[in-house]
Amino acid sequence: MATSIKEVxxxxxxxxxxxxxxxxxxxxVASTTRQRVLKAIAELGxxxxxSARQLRAGRSRTIAVVALDLANPFFTDVLRGAEIVGExxxxxxxxxxxxxxxxxxRRHLDVLxxxxxxxxxxTPLDGSVDPRLDQLIERGIPVVLVDRGSGRHNRCSVAVDDVLGGRLAGTHLVEQGHERIAFAGGPFTLAQVTDRHAGLREALTGGQQLRVIPTANLTAAAGRLAGEHLADLPAEIRPTAVFCANDLVALGVLQEMTMRGVRVPQDVAIVGYDDIDFAAASAVPLSSMRQPREQLGRAATQLLLEEANEPEQHQHRHVVFQPELVVRESSAPAGPSTRPDPSWSR
Amino acid sequence: MATSIKEVxxxxxxxxxxxxxxxxxxxxVASTTRQRVLKAIAELGxxxxxSARQLRAGRSRTIAVVALDLANPFFTDVLRGAEIVGExxxxxxxxxxxxxxxxxxRRHLDVLxxxxxxxxxxTPLDGSVDPRLDQLIERGIPVVLVDRGSGRHNRCSVAVDDVLGGRLAGTHLVEQGHERIAFAGGPFTLAQVTDRHAGLREALTGGQQLRVIPTANLTAAAGRLAGEHLADLPAEIRPTAVFCANDLVALGVLQEMTMRGVRVPQDVAIVGYDDIDFAAASAVPLSSMRQPREQLGRAATQLLLEEANEPEQHQHRHVVFQPELVVRESSAPAGPSTRPDPSWSR
DNA sequence: CGCCGGGGTTGACACGTTTCATCTCGGACG
DNA sequence: CGTCCGAGATGAAACGTGTCAACCCCGGCG
Known part of the structure; x- marks a missing residue:
């Protein structure tokens, strides 16, 4: 039944x-003995x-990734990078x-x-896990934050400059002349949300109104709710541009507004974040902030392995990548040529 | 350092x-002693x-899910169901x-x-893993196949009737009068692909041509290649309908064909499979075969736990769900009213 | 012929739990 | 006052490895 090394x-x-x-x-071990042993192993299966191995060794041979939301393609792309390096x-x-x-x-961290x-x-949910992570680190388990910067000196982090990303998106919208701008996203306990929002604020030159539409999370369903809210506003006060904390939210907003007769980008421009593959394929191709997703995963895994293999001489580092704005139709420059609006013919 | 039960x-x-x-x-244990022990535990952290626990117990307390492709939202939805039951x-x-x-x-299975x-x-890659899975089962590790039927008597399976799904999709296209139909998907070692293809064949009434466009895998990138291939065909021989093994492939086909000036659904109708959330949000909303994804995960996990907890009285079962066709614009019935084709005005 | 060295092999121990038969002790009962 | 009982605590054994000092054997060398 339980064939152990002993039976072999x-x-x-x-x-x-x-x-x-x-x-x-x-x-x-002498090759003849080795053959004999290998034969026995094969025969007994x-x-x-x-467990025994790990118990003896004191540490495992696998690393764990705790993703914020696997249903978000952003994280599966990060994962791919991690898997490549791990392999x-x-x-x-x-x-x-x-x-x-x-x-x-928390439960997952306990188990780990x-x-x-x-x-x-x-990719932690909010700041409150920090003490929990400290505990892991004290126990000798290296932790690397992914998609989340950190000033802490007891761990590495790999992130993308979300404030910059928010600012780039904001500047883009301001340059298009939008004066009523909305930010859709939440919860604000997520650093990604607060940073992107902060960046957007920085981009405002003073002449714009900013309206925040908080969402319960960063899913398409939450985005649809936000879209509903926006569509219900009278056109005179409705924002003419929405920056979403995330592409899933942006897709939800886009879908709901289109369904309710608000045209994108003619009535409202939308900019998302992450540039997931589906962003380019959506009903109205989505402008978005591109992040080096796979790179993120690779770099994080490399740092982690470095720390795990040479804990002594390891220096904690905080890697920050730059995001990049990809403009597509959802925030295309407004102009008659791009608006096949029947009311304008003659 | 390594605080063990002994120090406590x-x-x-x-x-x-x-x-x-x-x-x-x-x-x-007496409550006063218990308090004292708990205090010591807290103080020592x-x-x-x-590992030691598991070694002693002989089995772990966690179940593993081996997904075919995490980047496919279909699997993350299945996962959600599994996570709920697990929790x-x-x-x-x-x-x-x-x-x-x-x-x-294979490597993952070795580790598990x-x-x-x-x-x-x-959700196994192809039939060749079967002996590998048998080995797991012999060792007393229950295995449940997900999204893959099985006639084997030594394990459970939870699947959706892919042949039926293919037939439903095919019938839909035949009823629309399509006479040149294509199937895009691969590799054919995947049961999902062969079954859906077989279903499509069953639906043909004899008057139709079927062209198979094999893809290397079931990703959007592979779909784009298939779309390229299709778009390059002269319009006279190009299929007027494509049934894709999967929504990711369908989205790729859609994207590439649109980019190359082939209109969907006017020039080519598309039907996908899985009805992932993004299908409804794509440039042309995608017709697709809906599957009870979360249900799939729930049922599979329940079967697994049942077998793990009562190995003796467990009867292996093969659960089969029914898929359901969701018709959207990508395969909408052809007709003047739905085709705002300028060449037709007057 | 005796000693040495080294390639191979051995056996015991330790890792941190859980379990279980055994022991202790104070109180209840006859 | 002796016996019994049961709640509570104990200590050893076992789970399957990896490691390491000790050991064995054999050939080479002095």
Whole structure:
């Protein structure tokens, strides 16, 4: 039933230590013995028990990624980067989804601590997990923040400058002459949300009104609610441009407004964030802030492995990438040529 | 450093066994002692070592999900269902991504076997993993196939009738009068692809030509290549309808054809599969086969837990859900009213 | 012929739990 | 006053590894 190293040893007529050596230091054992042991392993269908291994070693050989929302393609793209680096380095990557739920995030961290994982890549829900992360670090489990900057000196972080991103988006809208601008996103406990919002504010030159439409989370469903709210406003006071904290929200806003007869971009311009693949394919191709998603995952994993392998000489670093505005139809410059509006013919 | 149960015991002035009892059978220990132990635990910041626990118990308390492609929203929706059930039952769910890569799938399974996980939910890449899965099952690790039927008697499966789905899609297109129909998808080692294709064939009444456009995988990028291929065909022989194995492929086809001036649905109708959220939000809202994604995840997880908890009296079952056609603009019935084609005015 | 060295192999221990038979002790009951 | 009982605590064993000092054997060298 539970075939252990012991049975392999008995079958091969060697000691336990020798079997262990065949598995871990094959060169230290005579080739004839090695063959015999390998044969026994094959015959018994022996599979190492990782629990015992880990117990003995004191640490696991897999790193954990705690994603904020797996349903958001942004995170699966980050993941791809992490998986590539992990593969190259021979470490396993297991994924956990917090789904923007604080309790779930905490539960996952509890488990990871009990598992003594090699390290944790996390996009935290809000600042309140910091002490929790400190605890992990004290226990010797390296933590790297992903898509979230940090001034803390006891960990690395890999992020994109969200304030800059917000400012770029804002400037774009201001340059188009928009004077009533909205920001749709939430919750404001997410650093991404507050930073992007702050950036947008910075871009305003004073002549613009800013209206904030808070959302419960960063999903398309929340975006639809925001879109409903916007569409219901009288046209005279309705913002003429909406900057969304995220592409999912932007797609939701776009969908709902279109359904309610508000035209994009003629009546309202929309700019999203992340430039997920679906942004370019949507009903009205979405302007968005592009982030080096895969790069983010790669860099974070590299930092994590570096820290895990050489804890002594590791210097914590905070990597910050730059976002880039991609303008598409949803915020195309307003002008007669791009508006096939029947009311204008003659 | 490594605070173990032993140090807690010493600090609280009790034996190791008592500490263990406080953790696992709190009612069996006098409340004053319990308090003392809990205090010591808090002071030392003790955290259980799961490896040791698992070693002793022989099995883990977490189930693993091996997803075919996390970048496909279909799977994240299935995951949501699994997570809900897992949460209700107090088991952890960790996620692995095979990314349609056989080697990665195998590596993940190897690790899961070594970890002695409680069970595995998997959407396998192709039939060749079957012996691998049998091995897991022999070792006492329950396996449930997700989104993939099975006639095997040693495991459960939860699937949607893909042949029916293909037939429904095909019938829809045939009824619209299409006579040159294409199927875009691949690789044909995926059961989903062969089944949906087979269903489509069944729907043909004989008067139609069927052209297969194989793709390397089921991503939007692969869809774009297929779209390119289709768009390059002379209009006289180009299929007037494309059934795609998956929404991602359909979105790729749609995007590329639109870019190359082939109009959807006027020149070519498109039907996808999965009805992911983005399907309704795309440039031309996509007709698609809807599947009970979350249900799929829920049912699979329930079966798995049932088997894990009562291996004896468990009867393997094969659950099959029915898909449902959702018609949107991409395959809307052709007719003058829906075609604002300038060449027709007068 | 005896000693030495080194490649191979061994066996015991430790890792941190959980479990379980055993022990202790104070109170209740005859 | 002796016996019994049960709640509560204990200590050892076991789970499957990896490690490491010790050991064995054999050939080479003095």
């Amino acid at each position: 040893a008995r079958r091969a007529g060697v000691s336990i230590g020798t079997v262990s050596n065949v598995l871990n230091h094959p060169d230290m 022996y599979v190492r028990n990782d 190259e380095s021979g470490v396993n990557i297991m994924i956990f989804n917090s789904g923007e739920d604080a309790a779930r995030e 601590e009990e598992q003594r994982v090699l390290g944790v890549l996390i | 015991a010493r600090r609280a002035g009790v034996s190791i066994g008592t500490v263990s009892n406080v953790l696992n059978h709190p009612d069996m 003790y955290v259980r070592n799961d 209700e039952s107090g088991v952890n769910i960790m996620i692995f991504n095979s990314g349609e890569d056989a080697a990665r799938e 076997e070594e970890q002695r996980v409680l069970g595995v939910l998997i």
